[in-house]
Amino acid sequence: MSASPTETRAGWLGLLARATPARLAELMPGDLPDHRFLRAPEVGAIMVQGRTGGTGAPFNLGEMTVTRCALSLPCGTVGHGHVAGRDKAHATRVALLDALLQTDRASALRQTILEPLAAEEAARAKARAEKAAATKVDFFTMVRGEDA
Amino acid sequence: MYVAVKGGERAIENAHAWLAEERRGDPSVPELALDQIREQLKLAVNRVMAEGSLYDPDLAALAIKQSRGDLIESIFLMRAYRTTLPRFGVSRPVDTAAMACIRRISATFKDLPGGQILGPTFDYTHRLLDFALAAEGEAPRAPITEGAEPAAVPHVTEFLNRDGLIQEEPHSDETPGDLTRNPLELPANRPLRLQALARGDEGFVLSLAYSTQRGYGRTHAFVGELRIGLVAVEYDVPELGFAIHLADIELTECETVNQFKGSRSEPPQFTRGYGLVLGQSERKSISMSLVDRALRWRELGEDYIGAPAQDEEFVLSHCDNIQATGFLEHIKLPHYVDFQAELELVRRLRAEALELTGAPAMKEAAE
Structure with missing residues (x-):
């Protein structure tokens, strides 16, 4: 989680996965290389765990749907895509970008895709925090009685 | 035949x-x-x-x-x-202390670090039907406090824990049992019970929790903390050798603080009940934590008084609404042969009984 969302591979794989499918589709570059699937997109699930009391022993809370795929570019670079949900095109886009981000197109893609996505995610988090802060209770004390 | x-x-x-x-x-x-x-x-x-x-x-x-x-x-x-989905793996246990809370309240401490955040709640509404919703209108907008930054807020039980006033939750990384893989065996441990309750019927868990409040296995629960928000789901991808922060999912977590007199081995301290539910559902998470606490009587050395919420077999065998409705509703499906057998048996017994008493044969016209 602490991985930089734009600099490390774990970081960008998460950032791309967490983007909405529509937004990532919009940001995709036009000139995409061919790719060959090493693992065709498939829908499955992972079990999400919690901990007893928040900090104790793990327990199985429930599953979530996940779609994954792996592909390679003509140059041999391999890209992986794991996304929540059942959108195979989204997983494919993530895998394609994962591969491209390991090539010399990385710095351009970082600017056109990763940085905007990171900024948008941070803005969404901030907007939620600002709404939550507006519902924070300020307690005050009423003085009762006349001998105050 | x-x-x-x-x-x-x-x-x-x-x-x-x-x-x-x-x-x-x-x-x-x-x-x-x-x-x-x-x-x-x-x-x-x-x-x-x-x-x-x-x-x-x-x-x-x-x-x-x-x-x-x-x-x-x-x-x-x-x-x-x-059941049709292949299981790719298991997430790391979610870190609810790092939750991006939209709601976080405590009924035990007024002034706590991070404050009381009401969030989008039905509490304090007047429960009057709002006829304005029947008409189309502009989308409402929530006010904001400009400049507020996302920040994790500590768990309330952490403060109590510092003074040893509350029972600890021993950290472990033991692989928990999974009800979706192996049939439930009793007695179940706490991780299995929590899995069953997390997917259990809200109405059933609510009623059981209510029964403990009314005296059937009373545990004197306070809501130490209730929080709703996004937590990171991190998944270790085997082929990559590292974890990906795959998604942020919304969870509701409740921690109750319960009285405990102490036992032979433990000094008096508070104990905990825990509820964690996918999505926003504070009624379910509070209910879950009350039932969790009631089911812990054995490990806390309390008396079993025969209350339904203390009875692990009763709770875990009946909390799943799909199991319940499957068995319940199957009786509406054709049972012609079973019933034919019953019918013949009753007729024979009646005939024998009537013969013994010498009463005149009843009309069997209603066949």
């Missing part, structure tokens, strides 16, 4: 076609879109995800539409779908 009876195919087909027509309702009314259900009936979607035990809001919205709003039928559809 058993004679197999077939038939009804056409009736079934036509019944399902009529169901489809009824599902659509009056065609002059616009059809519900899945994104409308997902966005505007979010708490129904959350319940279907929690009890269907599968986090996927779009799928839950589809299930609600398909079942015409019958949420147990929706949960059934989700459970059936999840």
Whole structure:
């Protein structure tokens, strides 16, 4: 989680996965290389765990749907895509970008895709925090009685 | 002799076609879109995800539409779908202390670090029907406090823990049992109980929790903390050798603080009940933590007084609404042969009884 969302591979794989499918589709570059699937997109699930009391022993809370795929570019670079949900095109886009981000197109893609996505995610988090802060209770004390 | 009876195919087909027509309702009314259900009936979607035990809001919205709003039928559809999915793996246990809270309240401490955040709550509403919602209007906008930054807030139980006033939750990384893989065996440990309760029926868990408040296994619960917000789901991808922060999912967590007199081995201290539910459902998470606490009587050296909420076998065997409804509803399906056997038995017993008393044979005209 602490991985930089734009600099490390774990970081960008998460950032791309967490983007909405529509937004990532919009940001995709036009000139995409061919790719060959090493693992065709498939829908499955992972079990999400919690901990007893928040900090104790793990327990199985429930599953979530996940779609994954792996592909390679003509140059041999391999890209992986794991996304929540059942959108195979989204997983494919993530895998394609994962591969491209390991090539010399990385710095351009970082600017056109990763940085905007990171900024948008941070803005969404901030907007939620600002709404939550507006519902924070300020307690005050009423003085009762006349001998105050 | 058993004679197999077939038939009804056409009736079934036509019944399902009529169901489809009824599902659509009056065609002059616009059809519900899945994104409308997902966005505007979010708490129904959350319940279907929690009890269907599968986090996927779009799928839950589809299930609600398909079942015409019958949420147990929706949960059934989700459970059936999840059995078709290959299991890719297991997430790291979510870190709820790092939750991006939209709601966080404590009934035990007024002034706590991070404050009381009400969030989008029904609390303090007057429960009066709002006829303005019956008319179309502009989308409302929530006020904001400009400049507030996202920040994690500590768990309330952490403060109590510092002074040793509350029982500790020993950290472990033991692999928990999984009800979806292996049938439940009793006695179950706490991780298994929590899994069963997390996917258990909200109404059933609520009633059991209420029964403890009314005295059937009283545990004197305070809501130490209730929080709703996003947590990171991190998944170790085997082929990559590192974890990906795959998604942020919404969870509701409740920690109760309960009185405990102490036992032979433990000094008096508070104990805990825990509730964690997929999506937003504070009623369910509070209920879950009360029932969790009631079920812990054995490990805390308390007396078993025979209260339903203390009875692990009773609670865990009956909290699943899909198991319950499956067994309950099957009795409406044809039992012609079973019933024929019963009928013949009753007739024979009646005839024997009547012969003994010498009463005149009753008319059997109603056959």
